[in-house]
Amino acid sequence: MSTEDPLARAYANLRPKVLQRLLDMRATLDPSLGRLDEPTARAQISAVLEHLGNFLATGDLGSHRAFLQTFLAMRAAEAQGPAAVLAMLVAVGDTAAQVAQDELAGSTDGAELTLLLTRVTATTARAVNDLVAEELARRVGQWNELAMRERKGQSS
Amino acid sequence: MTTAQQGLRVAGDTNVGKVRTTNEDSMIVDPVRGLYVVLDGMGGANAGDVASQTARDAIKEFVMQRRLTMEPRALLEAAIQHGSATVFEAAQQSRERHGMGTTVVACYVVDPKRAVVAHVGDSRAYLLRNGRVQMLTRDHTIVEELVDRGLLSAEEAERHPYKNVLSRNLGAKPDARVDLVDVELKPGDRLMLCSDGLYGYASAEAIQYLLGSGDAPEHVARDLIDLALRGGGGDNVTTIVIEAPQPLPSSTQVVRTSGAIAWWQHRARFLQIARDRGLPKNPIVRGLDPEEALELVANSLCQAIFHDLEKSTGVNVWTFAQNIAGGWFERSGEWAPLRALMDILATSARAVVDEIGVADANLGFLLSVAVSRALVVAELAIGGLLADRLNRVDAELIKVHAAMQETILDGQIDTSQDSALEDTGDRFIDRPTVPFMRPDRPVSGPGVSSELIAAIEKTITIARGRTSPRAELVKQILASLETIAIDATGNFASAVIAAREIYGIRSVDDTGIMPLFDALDQARIITAASVHQISAPDAMRAKVLRALSGAHQRLVGATTGLVLEAVAPYSDRLREVQAKTGELRDAVAKSERKRADLERKWATTIDNSQPWEKRGTTEW
Numbered sequence: 106m107s108t109e110d111p112l113a114r115a116y117a118n119l120r121p122k123v124l125q126r127l128l129d130m131r132a133t134l135d136p137s138l139g140r141l142d143e144p145t146a147r148a149q150i151s152a153v154l155e156h157l158g159n160f161l162a163t164g165d166l167g168s169h170r171a172f173l174q175t176f177l178a179m180r181a182a183e184a185q186g187p188a189a190v191l192a193m194l195v196a197v198g199d200t201a202a203q204v205a206q207d208e209l210a211g212s213t214d215g216a217e218l219t220l221l222l223t224r225v226t227a228t229t230a231r232a233v234n235d236l237v238a239e240e241l242a243r244r245v246g247q248w249n250e251l252a253m254r255e256r257k258g259q260s261s
Numbered sequence: 262m263t264t265a266q267q268g269l270r271v272a273g274d275t276n277v278g279k280v281r282t283t284n285e286d287s288m289i290v291d292p293v294r295g296l297y298v299v300l301d302g303m304g305g306a307n308a309g310d311v312a313s314q315t316a317r318d319a320i321k322e323f324v325m326q327r328r329l330t331m332e333p334r335a336l337l338e339a340a341i342q343h344g345s346a347t348v349f350e351a352a353q354q355s356r357e358r359h360g361m362g363t364t365v366v367a368c369y370v371v372d373p374k375r376a377v378v379a380h381v382g383d384s385r386a387y388l389l390r391n392g393r394v395q396m397l398t399r400d401h402t403i404v405e406e407l408v409d410r411g412l413l414s415a416e417e418a419e420r421h422p423y424k425n426v427l428s429r430n431l432g433a434k435p436d437a438r439v440d441l442v443d444v445e446l447k448p449g450d451r452l453m454l455c456s457d458g459l460y461g462y463a464s465a466e467a468i469q470y471l472l473g474s475g476d477a478p479e480h481v482a483r484d485l486i487d488l489a490l491r492g493g494g495g496d497n498v499t500t501i502v503i504e505a506p507q508p509l510p511s512s513t514q515v516v517r518t519s520g521a522i523a524w525w526q527h528r529a530r531f532l533q534i535a536r537d538r539g540l541p542k543n544p545i546v547r548g549l550d551p552e553e554a555l556e557l558v559a560n561s562l563c564q565a566i567f568h569d570l571e572k573s574t575g576v577n578v579w580t581f582a583q584n585i586a587g588g589w590f591e592r593s594g595e596w597a598p599l600r601a602l603m604d605i606l607a608t609s610a611r612a613v614v615d616e617i618g619v620a621d622a623n624l625g626f627l628l629s630v631a632v633s634r635a636l637v638v639a640e641l642a643i644g645g646l647l648a649d650r651l652n653r654v655d656a657e658l659i660k661v662h663a664a665m666q667e668t669i670l671d672g673q674i675d676t677s678q679d680s681a682l683e684d685t686g687d688r689f690i691d692r693p694t695v696p697f698m699r700p701d702r703p704v705s706g707p708g709v710s711s712e713l714i715a716a717i718e719k720t721i722t723i724a725r726g727r728t729s730p731r732a733e734l735v736k737q738i739l740a741s742l743e744t745i746a747i748d749a750t751g752n753f754a755s756a757v758i759a760a761r762e763i764y765g766i767r768s769v770d771d772t773g774i775m776p777l778f779d780a781l782d783q784a785r786i787i788t789a790a791s792v793h794q795i796s797a798p799d800a801m802r803a804k805v806l807r808a809l810s811g812a813h814q815r816l817v818g819a820t821t822g823l824v825l826e827a828v829a830p831y832s833d834r835l836r837e838v839q840a841k842t843g844e845l846r847d848a849v850a851k852s853e854r855k856r857a858d859l860e861r862k863w864a865t866t867i868d869n870s871q872p873w874e875k876r877g878t879t880e881w
Contacts, residue, residue, distance in 0.1 A: 163807050168814040175818040182825045184836050188648035195637055202630065206512070216626050223633040227607075230640035231600075237647045238596035244654045251661045 112221060113162040115205070115214045120154055122208060123201045127154075130200070153197050160225060166232075173232050187240075191233045198226030268373045268506035271297065272479035276486045278458055279494030285309030286456050286499040287317040287363075295370035296324050297501050301384050301456040303430070304361030308352075312361040315351050316344035316431050320367065337369045337379045338439045341431065345381070348432030362432035366398060366454045373506050376444045376452065381437050382430045385460060387472065388444065389451040394469040397442050397452075401429035425457075446505040451478075455485070458498030462489040478502040516631045519624055521571040524632075527613045528563045534609040535559040543605070544598040545589050558585065562606050562639075569635050570628075578635045582642035590646055599643065607636050709808070714747045716797050716805045723791040724784075734777070737763055738784040738816070745812035753815055760819035781820065785813050 127150050132139030141149070156172045159165075173194075180190045202222035209215025271292055277284040285302035287310070298320060302313030323340040331339065344365065352358045364382025371377065378386045383400040399405060404424045407413040418424060431437050444452070453472055460468065463485070471484050482502045489498040532555050540559055541551035549557065565581040568574070576584075589599055610632050618625020709717075721743040728735050741759035748755040763777070788809045792802050 159810055163810055165807055165811055168811045171811075171814045171818050175814075175821050178825055179821060184839055186648050187651065188645045191641060191644040191648075195641055199634065199637070206630070220626065220629055220633070223630050223637075227633050227637050227640065230637050230644065234596075234640055234644045234647055235600070237644060237651060238600075241647060241651045241654060242596070244651065244658055248654055248658045248661060251658065255661060 111214055112218050115218050116158055116161055119204055119208055123204045124150060124154060126204055127197060127200050170232050174236055177236060187237045191230060194229050195226055198222060198229055269370060270478045270504040272482040273501035274482040274486050275499040278497050279490060281497055283310055284497045285313055286497040287313040288499050288501060289317055289321050290501060294324055294328060297454060297503055298365060298367040299384050299454040299456055299499050299501055300363045300365045302363040308358045308361035311358060312348050312432050313363040316348050316363045316365060319344040319347035333369055333371045334377050334441055337367055337377050338441055341365055341379055341381060341439045342436050345431035345437035346435045349435045352432055362430035365431055368452055368454055368503060374446050376446055378442045378444055379439050381439055382427050384456050387453045389472045390447060392473050394472060401427055403428045448505055449507050450505040452503040453500060455500040456498060458496035459485060459489045459500055461496060462492035462494060478504050512627050516570055516627050517572055520628045520631060521567055523617050523624060524570055525567050527617060531563050531609055531613045532559050534612050535605055538605045538609060540605050543602045545602050566632060566635050570631055578638045579642045582639035586643045586646050590650060709747050713804055716795055716801050717743060717746050717808060719795045720788060720791045720805050723794050724787045727787050727791060734780040735783050738780055741816055742784060742788060742809055742812045745815055746808040753819060756815035756819040759816055760823055764820060764823050781817055
């Protein structure tokens with residue numbers, strides 16, 4: 106998913122517009138974002154957008170996963186479930202692609218960036234699902250262990 | 262009188278009306294030069310038509326001669342002033358024509374996106390945009406100017422005996438004062454120029470209705486004239502309708518039509534690619550005949566994507582994904598086969614779209630975006646199911662855990678059991694950490710070469726030099742970044758150690774944890790800038806940037822993990838409160854329903870006690 110400089114630059118130039126559109130529609134993105142005051146929401150969305158820029162520039166899937174893991178954990182600590190986080194991340198990526206398509210209409214960079222952002226969103230959604238599935242497998246393992254302990258306790 | 266010049270469609274029409282015998286209106290419809298003018302002459306003994314025609318010819322001549330050397334706005338203003346001077350001169354040469362004059366409203370279309378509108382007198386210009394009409398001109402009448410100066414109210418102006426007396430026209434003086442408006446044309450905009458014979462005999466609503474009807478400009482111009490005639494036709498009436506080029510079909514429209522058709526025409530290819538990529542061998546469709554598997558899965562997705570592209574009803578991608586994943590999870594299926602199946606479907610879809618793109622690049626691009634979005638929707642649907650399962654397992658886990666705690670407290674389990682479990686290497690490890698924060702997973706695969714280590718060290722040395730001597734925390738972070746970046750294992754362990762050191766050297770005081778994250782951000786910026794200062798090939802610099810970016814990400818993740826663990830009790834409490842709030846809401850809703858039932862019963866009882874003729878009228 107590595108990209109040429111012009112696309113990363115084009116994305117960096119678009120970021121303020123993407124941020125503004127996301128701030129305007131944040132209440133529909135995520136209920137918890139909608140409740141936040143604008144500076145806080147701006148900080149949260151900016152973090153995602155900045156990371157998206159890093160991912161576009163480096164294509165480092167490991168870092169991307171690490172970021173998503175941290176992001177899921179932070180939202181979990183705010184009592185936001187992974188489904189809501191996934192919806193928010195997809196909405197952010199989709200909005201970025203939409204802004205690229207609107208703002209850079211007709212240019213080659215615009216088409217490439219739109220497509221790249223759409224695919225990054227797909228990668229993000231898959232990575233989140235992977236993380237949730239791994240977490241699920243871990244919990245199922247724990248549950249099995251606990252159940253086994255309970256059975257052993259009862260039998261003794 | 263329609264033209265496709267400049268991508269515009271234009272039509273003009275004029276009529277003497279039902280009362281007058283002479284048409285004193287004139288017009289110019291010149292698509293070659295983009296000049297459109299309506300003039301309404303005045304003056305006795307045939308002088309009105311002479312005035313408007315004289316001005317018309319003078320304006321047209323002026324624009325033809327000067328349009329290549331003058332700026333559009335100045336050109337139109339000068340042309341109208343020239344028209345005024347010409348009419349004035351003509352009026353001086355004959356007693357019968359003395360005092361003749363004309364109004365003018367002119368539009369000079371510079372290009373399909375820009376026009377200049379000028380006017381003198383009470384001929385008007387209207388703009389129709391997105392179905393709404395806006396008047397671009399303000400009548401130059403004595404009454405209007407008194408209203409502008411605040412000497413008359415709008416109501417008084419309506420009843421004023423001089424409401425039609427012009428304060429400005431062409432020909433009264435050698436030079437005329439011209440009002441100009443720049444108009445930025447949008448696709449589909451309509452400009453309409455007219456004399457007072459139109460708006461004096463037709464309502465604003467009817468004009469707006471016809472202008473916004475979507476009919477071709479020549480039909481609109483003719484219908485507007487008919488409208489004025491049906492309204493009495495007491496004056497000459499002239500109108501010109503100019504329509505800016507219609508917008509190109511939006512990408513959504515292209516996807517809904519051509520995109521959906523192209524996708525559907527390639528469905529056999531989609532199935533073939535899915536078969537080649539091994540879809541029938543996937544465990545989810547095990548036991549099914551290969552054709553049946555392709556029909557049930559690949560063809561269903563193909564149809565679902567088609568419905569989504571066309572925005573038609575039918576099983577969409579969300580429902581498809583829920584059906585497939587839901588059924589699989591119900592059978593206690595694992596994530597890996599589902600993931601593999603979705604990969605096969607996604608790569609098959611992309612291959613088909615790429616083939617469509619070879620024939621039509623634009624359609625291929627639009628379909629790539631649309632199909633990718635459809636596949637993201639599938640991931641979203643599956644993600645929802647996974648999250649549901651996670652919640653259910655969590656709830657079960659909490660129950661089992663609580664039951665065990667009670668059993669231990671009751672002394673029913675001998676805790677020495679743990680040692681037995683430990684002996685088998687199967688000891689349960691309860692990690693009450695924040696979900697998703699696991700420090701044991703490598704996040705990058707490849708090791709670190711000695712060249713890369715040297716380049717990282719150089720970068721960090723430069724970064725230290727760029728750091729303020731008092732910024733101890735930033736320096737500490739830089740040192741940690743170096744350690745993490747050159748850690749060949751690439752896992753979270755070094756990041757967690759570093760995070761504990763950093764977290765430990767500062768107190769979390771009233772300023773909160775933000776200074777810590779500010780310092781992390783500063784360190785990131787400094788290292789990014791320092792990478793460009795090392796003498797190394799671009800490829801090596803890119804590697805350094807990537808390594809340090811990854812290290813930074815891990816350090817932030819690990820630090821966040823620590824902070825989150827510190828606040829975990831509060832999060833738990835928050836969850837508990839939220840759960841209790843939910844229960845309270847349910848209880849309130851239940852009470853509300855009960856109250857409504859009681860009220861209904863009460864109303865029925867009272868209603869039934871009324872005489873027959875009054876029943877059913879009890880209000881609540």
